[in-house]
Amino acid sequence: MKSTASLERSRRITTIITYAVLILGAVIMIFPFVWMILTSSKTVPESMQIPPTIFPAQLILDNFKDAIASLPFGRLYINTALMVFWRVVCAIAFSSMAGYAFAKLHFRGKNLLFAIVLVQMSLPSQIFIIPQYQMVAKLGMANTIFALVFPGIVSAFGTFFLRQTYMGIPTEIGEAAFLDGCNQWQTFYKIMFPLTGTSVAALTIFTAVFAYGDLMWPLVVNSDLDMMTLSSGLSTLKGQFSTNFPVLMAGSLLAMLPMVILYLIFQRQFVEGIAGTGGK
Amino acid sequence: MNKGEKLSAAARREENWGWIMIAPTIIGLAVLNLWPFVQTLYASFCEHLGFGHYKFIGIQNYITMFGNIEFWKATWNTVFFCILTVPVGIALALFVAILLNAKIKFKGGFRTIFFLPLVCAPAAVAMVWRWIFNGEYGILNQMLGANIQWITDPKTAIIAVAIVSIWSSIGYDAVLLLAGLQNISKSYYEAADIDGASKVTQFFHITIPMISPTLFSVLIMRLMASMKVYDLIYMMADETNPALVDMQSLMYLFYRSSFVAGDRGYGSAIVVWTVFLIGAVTVIQFLGQKKWVNYDV
Amino acid sequence: MKKKAPRVTAAVLALTLLLALCGCGASDGKTHLTFQIWDVAQRDGMDAICKAYTAQVNPDVVIDVQVTSWGEYWTKLEAAAESNTMPDIFWMHTDQILYYADFGILDDVTDLYASEDPNYWTEHFSDISIGNASGSDGRMYGVPKDKDNVVLVYNKEMFDAAGVSYPDETWTWDDMADASQKIYDATGKYGYMAYNDEQLGYWNFVYQNGGYILDPETNLHAGYTQPATMDAIKYYVNIQKNDWCPDQNYFAETSPGTAFFSEIGSMFFEGSWNLLSELKNYPNMVGKWDIAPLPACPNPASGDGRATISNGLCYATAANGKNRELVEDVLRFFGSEEGQRIQGESGAAIPAYLGLEDSWTTAFRDFDYLLDVQVCYDQFDTCVQYINNASRRKWKSTVADEMVKIYNGADIDSQLAVMQAIADRYVETE
DSSP states (O other), X not given: XXXXXXXXXXXXXXXXXXXXXXXXXXXXXXHHHHHHHHHHTSOHHHHTOXXXXXXXXXXXXXXXXXXXXXXXXXXXXXXHHHHHHHHHHHHHHHHHHHHHHHHHOOOTTHHHHHHHHHHHHHSOGGXXXXXXXXXXXXXXXXXXXXXXXXXXXXXXXXXXXXXXXXXXXXXXXXXXXXXXXXXXXXXXXXIIGGGXXXXXXXXXXXHHHHHHHOOHHHHHHOOSGGGOOHHHHHHHHHHHHTTOHHHHHHHXXXXXXXXHHHHHHTHHHHHHHHHTTOOO | OOHHHHHHHHHHHHHHHHHHHXXXXXXXXXXXXXXXXXXXXXXXXXXXXXXXXXXXXXXHHHHHHHTOHHHHHHHHHHHHHHHIIIIIHHHHHHHHHHHHHSXXXXXXXXXXXXXXXXXXXXXXXHHHXXXXXXXXXXXXXXXHTOOOOXXXXXXXXXXHHHHHHHHHHHHXXXXXXXXXXXXXXXXXXXXXXXXXXXXXXXXXXXXXXXXXXXXXHHHHHHHHHHHTXXXXXXXXXXXXXXXXXXXXXXXXXXXXXXXXXXXXXXXXXXXHHHHHHHHHHHHXXXXXXXXXXXXXX | OOOHHHHHHHHHHHHHHHHHHTTTOOOSSSEEEEEEESOGGGHHHHHHHHHHHHHHTOTTEEEEEEEOOHHHHHHHHHHHHHTTXXXXXXXXXXXXXXXXXXXXXXXXXXXXXXXXXXXXXXXXXXXXXXXXXXXXXXXXXXXEOEEOOEEEEEEHHHHHHHTOOXXXXXXXXXXXXXXXXXXXXXXXXXXXXXXXOIIIIIHHHHHHTTOOSBOTXXXXXXXXXXXXXXXXXXXXXXXXXXXXXXXXXXXXXXXXXXXXXXXXXXXXXXXXXXXXXXHHHOGGGTTTEEEEOOOBOSSOSSSOSOOEEEOOOEEEOBTTOTTHHHHHHHXXXXXXXXXXXXXXXXXXXXXXXXXXXXXXXXXXXXXXXXOOTHHHHHHGGGEEEOOOOTTHHHHHHHHHHHHHHHHTTOXXXXXXXXXXXXXXXXXXTX
């Protein structure tokens, strides 16, 4: 049998190792951001020195100026915000309705229709780009916010995800409301929907993060520089500056800033919103 | 008026509500996703003559595809990418989650940091990693004192892409798994300690079974995403990259066949094959889950 | 969810956003035409021409210029052609024009100036310009916009440091190799940076050596296995074996332009269309570099050893576009002396219109150091038309893949034979 002292010592060693590994991991996670910041204020020749310098010789903002001169960042922020907002609203509204119906209502063809939802999730999104672009073009809506929102009007993932949530809510709650004289819509809207707050919050985060990172669609559908999103704008910047990394890093920082700030403010909600979705 | 009729009227109303409530989603999915997929399916049996005109040629595209080395190479690349990102990525995420589950300070801070990549635009992430991996001026080689052509050497290119992918998703997976770990009652471990079970035994006999539902959903999600990997490769490799053939995934090959070379029939066949693989892997996972996923806790 | 107020606010907010959503319908009573291009650097120049059209020709027409990056441009244009939603005016590239023209997508503009001058095209545009704007049937499906060629860009300071005299029209491949070695020895900087590229790379060497990619007689058969072509490609690929030239791994991550403007390498081949934006993007480098004619092949299999690939874009419109007549009027202006001069003076590109070449110099005068742009104009005398035929679109990317294998160490002779076979596979079906 081990003595208490040696047990204490091995526990302390474990703790130290735990911290060491976590700190090392955190450094790896943070490093690309640090490197992005450092590179963004170097001159091009400086960034390509061998051996490289860690810190820029002097803090220069020229790269940021170049990035801002090439892209209308103000518009990009607004466009991205509008796209994210509308995709989130659509995803919540339509997916809640469909998720509730699939989970709680009985109707013919339910399983077949739900299969459509599942099939969609396994399809690669690249095959939708051309047909969807043609639809938008036919509607005469290319280069609008509507075009950016278009593929996100409905969400198979959201439907699937909220169906799981509604499945977890006891059916008795709905039945009680029904007996109180609510119709199906009222039961859903007044009783059930408010119970899904955490899942809706999580879906908001998923949808927002995905929409914000979406690259191919905005690139194809909106070619007007004033109607681009941050991601597609960044890609345009790459087209212009090729492998001039300091300018690209400056542009990346500007593009990432709003989301990172939002995240740091709401990080608890972000992380816990996601954490609450585990399990099924 | 008897009870049965009344019920059926209610049932009919319920049915109508059901249809109304799923209508926007189903119509949307049918128009936006299902119809394009049906078209892709059809196109895979056709030769693309140009500008959306197709000529039916039977299974010729599939014959060409299965006889093409580049296609098998892309299939292997996709599988290899999945091996790198799914088991390795999830194992790392589980490791991080277990560390975070220990009694430590700044737990929230660590969690915030590990989760950070998720909120960053992939386009920006890919750019900074390209710069870090740069064979000549990249900081990584300088730190390692190595001279590895990370992105342009056929041997390392796909590993580099997998590293970025794991880096981006590890925090997300870890947060999910951590939530699962926190739900495990301490009493299980205390009982095991009394029985004299080693930490390793505890891990495989308590931890894994208890978080198996979370583990399963993380697995499915990661697998689906990895099978469809495209954006990351698109952003990290240029057309002139000498390692392109050794790193291109199935969906990247689809992009190059359909969009760059204009051979949309062949490209569609690649998509159909990819969807088939995803379906097969998913079905296997769902069948296999009975063996190890434990929903009773 | 309990109080009404937030819900009303939300509704109002939603409504406002909805309006913003549809805030695109211009209601100024004018006809708006869309004009799609792929080069951000030329946006202002194109804008200038469009404004001039509105001001000088038709005040009721406003043309909006939109830029899509090269990769997405073609995906999008083809999708638009299928759904009959093409932009009113768009740029056409030589790589693609035959595909579009031969399929009947593009408007035949051969008779655009028929009423005012039946010989308008041949009087004001070179054969190369007309060729780059023609379909396989010899009709014109675009209004020639510009013309370009490839020049040698060099770093003056590095030449000075190595005591080598600047490149001039007497230079040959050997001089370039010598200078590269001397600069590398003296400064440690790279010499001529030869990377895997067609138009800005090995094509020039092939034609300088008297070889060809496509048989000049019929423009059908590929020439990858012609001795002159093979020798030139070998020479070009093997440049990377010198200490003074980085290898292809390097170029896959760092473009020669970036290396050059970071003062890491002393020479590379650049297209004339990029020069102006390089002056703008690298202000600290202005005055440190200049351009020279491409060096000649010292012992060509045939010819005088001189060649530079020349391409040109054209303005095109859809055959069944909604505003076709109006657009044709716009195109007439774009192809006129005035339209072409505005393009040149804005610095967008060298006008295709003969005699207006040096209007392009105007834009270069804004910089402290005037590049020797005369080089570009003079080189039109030794130009080779950009390589293209109707089937090239199908083999282009496959051949490029095989070229990559050469850089990866595969045997050049057998690879070139493979490339030849791929390109020739389509000859019979023409």
